[in-house]
Amino acid sequence: MSAPSSLSQGLALLGSAVAREQAGRSGYNASRLADATGIERSRVSRLTQELRALRFLHRDEDAVLRAGDAYFGIAAALDAPWLKGARQELRTLASTLRMTARVCAADGAAALVLRAEAGIGAADASTRYGTVAPIWCTGAGRALLWDHSSEQLADLLRDVQFVGVGGPAAARTTGEVHALLERDRAVGVISAADEYAEGMAEFALPVFGRSGIVASIAVSGAPQSSRRTRAALTALHEARDRLSASASDQ
Structure with a gap:
């Protein structure tokens, strides 16, 4: 053991x-x-x-x-009505897409899983509530950095040890993190393939409340066909929009 x-x-x-x-x-x-x-x-x-x-x-x-x-x-955040409602959104994403769906919050340079659901056959079904992962090389994590400037990234990641963390496509410098953010912001969705774990594709979006980004929502699993990827992105955007509307009302 x-x-x-x-x-x-x-x-x-x-x-x-x-x-x-x-x-x-x-x-x-x-x-x-x-x-x-x-x-x-x-x-x-x-x-x-x-x-x-x-x-x-x-x-x-x-x-x-x-x-x-x-x-x-964190305990107060878990009682937020919009986050309680996120459970059904995640279950729907997980079951229809057969992927793992999660909602995460920022905790310094880490992304903390607040809610997670795994679909049947999901490749990364081990994600649980309370799991933490690097904020810079996960889709859910990078979505939390959506509105960060290069200066804010440098301050947040100043003491991060990039070497030895993440998969083969993970960023190894703050500059690389910023470049990935610029790329993803241009197309409107975070895409992280082989960044945290080899063989895993993850898509994520920020969830907005009244004061800005309150969380991120993501789906992940083995790479899929272009048709299924488009369906996953559509479903993810719709779930994010509903959660953002709920969070903005509270």
């Missing part, structure tokens, strides 16, 4: 801290959190520091760890 990833361990720590708080019991410090999750203390120390830096955890004056602002921000 492979070792647990930093992501799975970080989620375990966050989940344990939140569950303790929801139960109305005294919160955990890092040491007790290590005992509760079975994760070694040195690793808990490092991961909780990262979670605090990302504002998913907050440490009070007694060193007790509690849910932070970013956690509550």
Whole structure:
């Protein structure tokens, strides 16, 4: 069995801290959190520091760890009526196109899956709620950057390690990310083939609310015929327009 990833361990720590708080019991410090999750203390120390830096955890004056602002921000987003309505949109896309459909939100240089549905036979059926992926080499991620200027991209991706991440067609510099955005904005849809995983094609669009981009919607799967690709793009645009209209009304 492979070792647990930093992501799975970080989620375990966050989940344990939140569950303790929801139960109305005294919160955990890092040491007790290590005992509760079975994760070694040195690793808990490092991961909780990262979670605090990302504002998913907050440490009070007694060193007790509690849910932070970013956690509550995502929780609030998940309760948004338009996002609840997105579930049916994703199910329809997944079942009719036999692809994986997802709605994502930006989390720094990562794209966070808020909702996902996989169609029968979908090639990338493993996507789950809470999955994070690079924002620069996924279709859903790049759609979140739709209105970013080259200067904004440079600021966002300043500390990104491009090497070793993504598939054979993934961007390796901020300049390449910007060039892909310029290409896709010209045709009105994000197209990412072999960028995050080899053999996968992904199409995505930004979802707009009153204050700008609130999320992205994407479909992905194995490359298809031009006819089926056109059908997928039409369905994706229609679903995006309905979600944008709903998000703009709220």
